[in-house]
Amino acid sequence: MEFLIDSFLSAILLLWSFNPDVYFIIYVSLKVSLSSTLIASLLGIPTGFMISFKEFRGKRGVITVLNSLMALPTVVVGLLVYAFISRRGLLGILDLLYTQTAMVIGQVILIFPIVTSLTIAATSRVDERYRKTAMTLGASPLQTALVIFGETRFGIMAGVIAAFGRVISEIGISMMLGGNAKGYTRNMTTAMALEYDKGEFVLGVALGMVLLLISLSINILFNHIQGRSRV
């Protein structure tokens, strides 16, 4: 117990000291995770809309596959992307392995099904009358989609937040594709794993606290926005 309290106090001191190495690790985590969440959202939300509103053969199958891919293990994505971007891989010439770009690519693949599936879930539940109202008022298909987006924004936002939560806390992709290079690709989760291997817990606990704080802040912000719009 004493050990835990000591680690906790030392972690607070470490964060308070504004150690540049610690803050660079946090910066890498946020930069990579926000980038991958943004790209996955830009790809996943329109895809979710298209699947939700277009009728095509095999639609049910596509939705089932996307739902299954929500539980995709990070190491599987790591391995798959590794096979493509390693020196011997198809995209080896781009020299992406052990870069932040590689981490972003892996994370986008990881959360694209989450954003898409949760967008489908949110939009397929929306009242059909909203679509008809927008159409009859003269909206084009794109303007109609934007109305539906407006009405389902909280469901979609919840999906984006879930996706962000998944990438900021994942370790498999960051380790396999980023390589945990200090000052370059080391992020909060890979740094915590390294500290654990070394038997040093202070930095691990400090980063764990930051991770929890980020997660809590995003949820508070989301609830605040949701609450304000419903007053």
Added chain:
Amino acid sequence: MLYEINHLKKIYGERTVLDIPELVLEKGIIYSLQGPNGSGKTTLLEILGLLIPPTSGELNYGNTRIDFVGDNLTYLRREIVMVQQDPVLFTTTVHKNLEFGLRVRGVSKRERGKIIRESLDLVKMHGFVDAEAHNLSGGETQRVAIAQALVCSPKVMLFDEPTSSVDVESQVDIENIIKEINSQKKISIIFTTHNLTQASRLSSRVISLFEGGLTSQRSQNIFNGRIITDGQGNRSCLIQDKINLPAKTEKTGDVKLSIDPAKVMIFPDGEPVFGENTFVGRLVQMTYEHNGVRAIADIGVPLNILLSRKEARDNRLCVGDELRISFPSDAAEVL
């Protein structure tokens, strides 16, 4: 000519919900699509609003044949606005709800404010411009939905059961608004209703629908019945286990029977009446209509009767009177 329909069908799965061989609607007047639930009123209205395509057949809007594909549809739709039954407003303010139709039409911001104010004035909702739409009552929502359609300056307005989800006071207001829109703004109006009195009161022409098809005015008195055969082999239709009417039909079992309200005759107390299809009932409602007076008599089931104004006047009818009612056998038809 506003719309022209030829051999229009809408089929869902195995079920034909609409089958109209021919129909022409003229510009500038109020039409009502009247019929019971499931008669295809809303489906027809949504096709006329270019919101859903028919399965087969031809729809012409003015001189344009509608093919239900391509960008052209969005531009044509901007001339026709439909107010849905139990309408929904977007989750924002009344102002932004009304602004939507103007924004998609590229109306400048300065003009938008003026148009929105005018439309809210017409529906008597000027005080609600900044209100959150989802806080409005059913009647208020209906009025804002009408204003939302009005700001688009449509050539045609379609209303799906415009008064079905509002109280009696709001019903009268909404009917007056619809009449005002037609007379002042010269907008063609088509509305659906299952209420025959409202259809006759509000519209210049009633189009009756039954089970997806057009039908004559006779469909106003439609009753669920059962064909029974007596000991001599004579067939009759038993309506709601209360009234027995002779029926010329080959059908058996459960049927729907219609009685032409224009062929029903009334005989105030004292006059002798003979023959079949004679009943005693009580007058429960009288309504003024464009082409006469509609009376509803309770003969065990509510029976619509269409009278000329002279007939109504000469008979000195009063609600509550006991009447004898008769109609010839060709007034009843098994559907």
